[in-house]
Amino acid sequence: MVVLSSVGAVAVFYNQAKLDTVGKVAFDKELAVPPLADSKPDSSGARVFNLDVRSGETQFLPGDATATWGVNGAFLGPTIRARRGEEVAFAITNSVDVQTSIHWHGMHLPAAMDGGPHQVVAPGEVWDPRWKIDQPAATLWYHPHLHGQTADHVYRGVAGMFILDDENSDKLNLPDEYGVDDIPMIVQDRKFDGDNQFDDSAPFLSNGGVFGDEILVNGTRGPYLEVATRLVRLRLLNGSNSRLYNFGLSDDRPFKLIGTDGGLLAEAWETNRLHLSPGERAEIVVAFEPGETVELRSYPAEFGFKGTGSRTNGADDRLDIIQFRTAATLADATEIPATMGTTPDLDTDDVAQVRSFELSGTNINGLRMDMNRVDFGVREGTTEVWQVTNTNGYMHNFHIHDVQFQIVDIDGEKPPPHLSGLKDTVLLVPDRRYRLAMRFSDYNDRNSPYMFHCHLLTHEDKGMMGQFVVLGDDEEIGRVPSTDGGHDHP
Secondary structure, eight states: OHHHHHHHHHHHHHHHOOOBOTTTOOOOEEOOOOOBOOOEEOTTSOEEEEEEEEEEEEOOSSSSOEEEEEESSSSBOOBEEEETTOEEEEEEEEOSSSOBOOEEETOOOOGGGSOSTTSOBOTTOEEOOEEEOOSOSEEEEEEOOOTTTHHHHHHHTOOEEEEEEOHHHHHSOSOOOBTTTEEEEEEEEEOBOTTSOBOOOOOTTOSSOOOOSEEEETTEESEEEEEEESEEEEEEEEOOSSOOEEEEETTOOOEEEEEETTEEEEEEEEESOEEEOTTOEEEEEEEOOTTOEEEEEEOOOSSSOOTTHHHHTTTTOBEEEEEEEEEEEEEOOOOOOSOOSOOOOOOTTSOSEEEEEEEETTEETTBOOOTTOOOEEEETTEEEEEEEEEOSSSOEEEEESSOOBEEEEETTBOOOGGGSSOBSEEEEOTTOEEEEEEEEOSOOOTTSOEEEEOSSHHHHHTTOEEEEEEEOTTOOOOOEEOSSTTOEEO
């Protein structure tokens, strides 16, 4: 009898696990647009940004305010904007009471400046990374990357966008007025307890971590955007810890995908649905008509899971994200060019190494992350192909630090258009093999590792991550950084 009761309880929970907020969101708050971060030149000419990780309170719901963290504010952080060819420098102050870090997700930079789990910032301390921007125009982001606690620190609110420009993007007549027709959109889900505080507990039968029933865009609950131009560029970032979004408009109108993680596509791709897993970005352009109202939604996922796990991990949900309200007349001065970026074309006939990675549970190749273990070294100046497979049917994705990769094929087939550009994070459809080509250039450091990992933050924190170093000619893996304040062990 107890067994039957348990089975019945599970069945009831399963039937109730599907979330549908379509038509239930008030859309009564104007979308907050993160300010552009201030900077000033130092004596070397580098642009210096001051970022302060701090605690505060944010009013999301009626009643008590929510305890939050942010960068230069109570929740989230400013948008950093820089150009290819310039040197940037940061003063990262940790004003919270535990150690944290800031990782530059998608950035090509020296490993010691990466902001991963080996570059922690103690309470009251300041970290001063600097590097030269040398990659195409793109939408990147920053967030903590503290080993075992990344999910917690991101969920509290530490994240922001990092937008890159270059000479090519300057020449294009794409929407580019920040906050007007070029809109950053950090999309996150949150769950609140009875006291209006963040609740990061995972639901029953979930293997992916927390799935919130409230959607925030740039920290705004129930946001609307007043649209004044016919074409609007949306820089979408899935900043959630675990949730997969399948974006589309409420009237199913098509939109143009113009850029992915690593920058602009060679040509725009028209679609009416777009999946983004945690950490992925996409730049889309939506065409509007005067005097209309339309919503951006997340629809049930079409792939990413096997079996019944989709229901208990948010993949069956329908979610209203933001409402667009267009003016009676719309400016019409921008366009989508026929050509924008370049198609990745790494030489896969000259590959130095082919490596295979299987993601299962919270392991990669049967191993869990060990801060004192470097899994392998790659040679600076070489191209490698990594074969990556999700073997257990849970949702996983795969993120590599430092490099943008080209998806050569998926199970031997040409990747679909939305995966044709440069990527640093990719959703892994279960049981399909993704061949990723990447070139390791410019930087080598035998003692400072980069990470590769699943970007579902609970999976990452439980150990679904590994480390590699980039080696110069004839170098071997050096001293492994330890966890005790950054000291090295031979």
